[in-house]
Amino acid sequence: MIKNTVFRTITIAILFCFILWGNASAHRVIAFASYDGRIITVEGYLSGGERVRNGKVIVKDSTGHTVATGKTDEKGIFSFDPKGKPPFSIVLKAGPGHLAKTVINIPKSPPKDISRKMVHRGSSASPSNSASRREPSNGSLSSAKTVCPNDAILAKLESIRLDIDELRRDQEQVRLHDILGGIGYLFGIFGLIAILKSRDKKS
Amino acid sequence: MHISEGILPAWSLGAGALLSMPGLYIGFKRLTPKKMPETALLTSGFFVASLIHIPIGPTSAHLLLNGLLGIILGPRAMPAIMIALTLQAILFQFGGITTLGVNTFTMGYPALLCYICCHGIIKRRHPLAAPIVGGLCAGLTVLMSGVLTALFLATAGEGFYLAAKLLISAHMPISVVEALITGVVISGLLKIRPEVFEA
Numbered sequence: 001m002i003k004n005t006v007f008r009t010i011t012i013a014i015l016f017c018f019i020l021w022g023n024a025s026a027h028r029v030i031a032f033a034s035y036d037g038r039i040i041t042v043e044g045y046l047s048g049g050e051r052v053r054n055g056k057v058i059v060k061d062s063t064g065h066t067v068a069t070g071k072t073d074e075k076g077i078f079s080f081d082p083k084g085k086p087p088f089s090i091v092l093k094a095g096p097g098h099l100a101k102t103v104i105n106i107p108k109s110p111p112k113d114i115s116r117k118m119v120h121r122g123s124s125a126s127p128s129n130s131a132s133r134r135e136p137s138n139g140s141l142s143s144a145k146t147v148c149p150n151d152a153i154l155a156k157l158e159s160i161r162l163d164i165d166e167l168r169r170d171q172e173q174v175r176l177h178d179i180l181g182g183i184g185y186l187f188g189i190f191g192l193i194a195i196l197k198s199r200d201k202k203s
Numbered sequence: 204m205h206i207s208e209g210i211l212p213a214w215s216l217g218a219g220a221l222l223s224m225p226g227l228y229i230g231f232k233r234l235t236p237k238k239m240p241e242t243a244l245l246t247s248g249f250f251v252a253s254l255i256h257i258p259i260g261p262t263s264a265h266l267l268l269n270g271l272l273g274i275i276l277g278p279r280a281m282p283a284i285m286i287a288l289t290l291q292a293i294l295f296q297f298g299g300i301t302t303l304g305v306n307t308f309t310m311g312y313p314a315l316l317c318y319i320c321c322h323g324i325i326k327r328r329h330p331l332a333a334p335i336v337g338g339l340c341a342g343l344t345v346l347m348s349g350v351l352t353a354l355f356l357a358t359a360g361e362g363f364y365l366a367a368k369l370l371i372s373a374h375m376p377i378s379v380v381e382a383l384i385t386g387v388v389i390s391g392l393l394k395i396r397p398e399v400f401e402a
Binding site for chain 2: 095096100174185187189193
């Protein structure tokens, strides 16, 4: 009877922990870096999806020189101009003892030129491009012609990048089945120790 | 409180692992098959407690419950903490495998000290003194873990006082919560199963 009460109390305590666990969970720092053609953006998260605010960021290029330092903003974001030799190694410090590292490589040729080439090709060879179709056939607006499809592509890329970030964040979250699995492992490990110890005693 | 991988120098990691060995040895020696279910249950509590966090500054602090573990399990708290930390490192990447020794040291020895400090008083089973002393000791255990973590971070070039200040201020609310939880648990266990404190 008493034993049952103890087990019930501890089970309730563990369930209480699960209830509290709810919205966010612990404690691993994750850093993502992305390049939009001009700047590199670093985003810091804790494994519960919470953003790392005021986290210290140190960026070094492949030669080991520090190319940028700073702190993440309220959204957990830090951006810098990639001056130096890629790839860039980024360290995000989120308080004492908590650190995340990531590396980002960027293309050597400026993506501006690539996108311009793409746009020129797109405007001449692919009339189905929606952004090009919207342009009036006016010679004076030729510069606008080269900008709008570029913006459309960049916007599309940005939305894909955000989707990838969202998926990554989702993947990094601590899941209930992992916790339950962990508890199962714990009981298994202690069960194994118990078997080994009782064998020792018998022998 | 978990120190991540890639922060501490190799000698510091080695020292942490070596210093944890005596505590682990004594703990494993005391781990009898009869005490196994109780140890497994409390280890699960410690394992889950680290997932409950309070956002503070750029990071967050989480419950530890190492004081409670120390009070109930005594020397067995060291292997219990080590096993829970191993699973946390493997399953959630909290801390890390290389920092396992250091993290066991920073969370395990304060638990052991907590047991040494308040075991005598709790054993007397006083309905008021035992929960109060146990709760206070558990609260202080969290802060002591913070100081030990700061000590190890100092070996990586981070200023000890700054790290200790940050860790202690971040864990102050946690220590209050843990003191309350531990007090309530001790009070409850004294009523329903006082022999649990005969670790």
